[in-house]
Amino acid sequence: MAKISxxxxxxxxxxxxxxxxxxxxxxxxxxxxxDGYEKSKxxxxxxxxxxxxxxxxxxxTAFGLDVVPTFSLGVTDIYPPADEGWGPRPVPDVYGHVELxxxxxxxxxxxxxxxxxxxxxxxxxxxxxxxxxxxxxxxAWPFKVIPLAVNVxxxxxxTGNRCFNLGRAIRKAVESYDEDLNIVVMGTGGMSHxxxxxxxxxxxxxxxxxxxxDLTGDVKRLIQLDHVEYMRETGAEGVEMVxxxxxxxxxxxxxxxxxxxxxxxxxxxxxxxxxxxxx
Amino acid sequence: MRKPREYDDIPGTYVFDxxxxxxxxxLNMFCMSLLxxxxxxxxxxxxxxxxxxxxxxxxxxxxxxDRDWLEMIKLGGNIYYTxxxxxxxxxxxxxxxxxxxxxxxxxxxxxxxxxxxNPKGNRSLKEDT
Numbered sequence: 001m002a003k004i005s006x007x008x009x010x011x012x013x014x015x016x017x018x019x020x021x022x023x024x025x026x027x028x029x030x031x032x033x034x035d036g037y038e039k040s041k042x043x044x045x046x047x048x049x050x051x052x053x054x055x056x057x058x059x060x061t062a063f064g065l066d067v068v069p070t071f072s073l074g075v076t077d078i079y080p081p082a083d084e085g086w087g088p089r090p091v092p093d094v095y096g097h098v099e100l101x102x103x104x105x106x107x108x109x110x111x112x113x114x115x116x117x118x119x120x121x122x123x124x125x126x127x128x129x130x131x132x133x134x135x136x137x138x139x140a141w142p143f144k145v146i147p148l149a150v151n152v153x154x155x156x157x158x159t160g161n162r163c164f165n166l167g168r169a170i171r172k173a174v175e176s177y178d179e180d181l182n183i184v185v186m187g188t189g190g191m192s193h194x195x196x197x198x199x200x201x202x203x204x205x206x207x208x209x210x211x212x213x214d215l216t217g218d219v220k221r222l223i224q225l226d227h228v229e230y231m232r233e234t235g236a237e238g239v240e241m242v243x244x245x246x247x248x249x250x251x252x253x254x255x256x257x258x259x260x261x262x263x264x265x266x267x268x269x270x271x272x273x274x275x276x277x278x279x
Numbered sequence: 280m281r282k283p284r285e286y287d288d289i290p291g292t293y294v295f296d297x298x299x300x301x302x303x304x305x306l307n308m309f310c311m312s313l314l315x316x317x318x319x320x321x322x323x324x325x326x327x328x329x330x331x332x333x334x335x336x337x338x339x340x341x342x343x344x345d346r347d348w349l350e351m352i353k354l355g356g357n358i359y360y361t362x363x364x365x366x367x368x369x370x371x372x373x374x375x376x377x378x379x380x381x382x383x384x385x386x387x388x389x390x391x392x393x394x395x396x397n398p399k400g401n402r403s404l405k406e407d408t
Binding site: 154199 | 295297319352362363373376395401
């Protein structure tokens with residue numbers, strides 16, 4: 001039986017990927033961030049998942065505004081890094097787990113989560129920066145990846161509660177898959193950031209840390225947070241933290257926090273990383 | 280008429296709701312076209328002609344030509360899209376962010392190093408919270 005062993009949440013700031021790609025990771029501005037992820041990389045290497053279900057958002061790259069699917073599941077075998085305006089990131093292609101992704105699509109739709117199915121898709125920094133942060137710069141990514149893209153660009157994104165429940169349905173779907181697979185779920189995006197308007201640059205450390213505390217302490221509070229609170233308190237783009245709740249929903253009720261890292265700034269954003277293991 | 284929204288009182292914030300998305304659709308889809316290298320070259324070679332390919336308003340075209348990053352947002356641009364113009368021109372995200380809030384890139388970067396913009400006083404236009 002396939003089983004989810006742990007969840008990871010991390011920010012996915014594009015400039016962090018660029019810093020790594022351009023060999024700047026040891027510069028004073030970036031070093032504290034990459035140092036903070038050293039333990040996460042070691043954990044990921046030890047955890048050695050067969051498959052990562054990676055929850056992220058596309059940033060007007062694979063999806064435009066012509067069609068805006070709320071939840072999209074990749075079901076193909078390869079996802080190339082996207083050109084986001086400065087050429088594709090020099091990172092390996094991302095390989096999917098076709099059979100498991102088909103199983104998830106079918107199981108989730110029968111469980112009444114009406115996903116959009118994606119057969120061809122380039123993946124932007126939202127997906128590749130978390131891989132870089134958790135794996136460094138390998139020749140090939142050390143596990144298969146199933147992308148789950150969530151709309152957080154066009155307001156409104158799905159509610160936190162819906163995201164959490166989708167996570168629960170993912171757990172159930174994974175556990176009905178026969179092959180023995182070790183699966184890690186990643187929720188990405190956040191934390192505080194406002195990227196537009198005169199309020200750009202807002203950061204709310206207290207709010208972010210309480211959010212991380214309550215992933216173990218008070219999930220009920222988190223799933224009830226409404227979009228206006230996210231936007232008001234953490235910046236308009238901070239609302240993408242709803243994606244962390246898909247990861248949380250995919251874990252057991254009882255979990256252990258095994259690592260946490262928080263740093264301001266990563267360009268315009270508060271960088272947050274947390275690792276949660278199922279008990 | 281647009282109905283008032285709870286988020287309208289968040290200062291300096293233009294929530295990308297359906298009204299803004301509709302208004303900015305062609306501006307944003309122009310931005311998305313810059314994901315292709317050939318289109319970037321064509322845009323950089325003759326911006327005015329390239330912009331005419333997209334049925335946006337004259338004021339939207341003007342905001343692009345003027346590099347008025349805040350105006351693009353006010354006219355329905357979404358930051359994830361308008362930042363593709365920035366990428367095409369070789370600007371960092373921090374440069375664009377600084378321009379939108381009337382700060383030099385250096386001052387904006389320093390504000391971020393100092394912990395970012397404080398939420399206090401920035402939560403609502405209604406009160407100094």
